[in-house]
Amino acid sequence: MEEYIKKIRKEFGHERLILNFAGCILFDEQNRLILQKRADCGKYGFFGGMVEPGESVAEAAVREVKEESGLDVEIASFFGVYSKYFAEYENGDKAQPICHIFKAKIIGGNPIDSNSETSEIGYFNLENLPELFCRQHRDILDDLINGREFVFR
Numbered sequence: 001m002e003e004y005i006k007k008i009r010k011e012f013g014h015e016r017l018i019l020n021f022a023g024c025i026l027f028d029e030q031n032r033l034i035l036q037k038r039a040d041c042g043k044y045g046f047f048g049g050m051v052e053p054g055e056s057v058a059e060a061a062v063r064e065v066k067e068e069s070g071l072d073v074e075i076a077s078f079f080g081v082y083s084k085y086f087a088e089y090e091n092g093d094k095a096q097p098i099c100h101i102f103k104a105k106i107i108g109g110n111p112i113d114s115n116s117e118t119s120e121i122g123y124f125n126l127e128n129l130p131e132l133f134c135r136q137h138r139d140i141l142d143d144l145i146n147g148r149e150f151v152f153r
Contacts (some may be wrong), residue, residue, distance in 0.1 A: 004052070005050075014091075014092040014094055016094040016095060017095050017096070018095070018096045018098060019095045019096070019098065020057065020098050020100070021050055021051065021060075021097050021099040022057040022058070022060040022061035022064065022099070023047055023049070023099060023100075024046065024047050024061050024062075024065050024073060024101070024102050024103070024104040025079055026106060028106070028123055030123075032123040032125055033123070033124045033126060033129070034121060034123055035121070035122045035124060035130070036068050036117075036122075037118065037120040037121070038117065038118065039114070039119045040117075042119065043130070043133035044122055044133065045132050046132075046137055046141075047065045048061060048064045048068075049064040049067070049117075051100075057100040058075050058102060061075065061100070061104065062074070062075065062104070065104065066109065067115075067117065068117050068118045069112060069121055070111050071109040071110075071111060072108035073104035073106055073109075074104060074105060075103075075104050076105050077102065077103045077149075078100075078102055078103075079102055079103050079140075079143075079149055079150070080100075080101050080140065080148075080152065081098065081099070081100055081101070081151070081152050081153070082098070082136050082151070082153050083099075083152075084096075084153055085097055085099075085135060097136065101140055126145055129141065139153060
């Protein structure tokens, strides 16, 4: 995936690109929300990442959860699309990340302690949640807490 983005960036430089992301909302057996503490910024967010060429958004969401958590999941339902957000990365690249979010259930795997993308996995009751790393993820969390699904922002 990195090579794909490098190729596009070679052509367009730091201009804003529309990038497709996919992620999952996960709960454990105690009904705690499972979040990723990101290695890049030290803040929490939902598991997810960029859709790779040839993947569906659902396939990307499942793959990203596995890469970032060690957990195997299956998609349970569609949750929402979060599209009107803008990001600027440390290197000056600009993007409009469009994130497709699913609810998923854990079907196997073993949670990791950490890797290059995840510094830890956190388990939270909805009454005691950490600050999430970006507005897009905060809006997903707000919709989850307020019982909104099938969201298009």
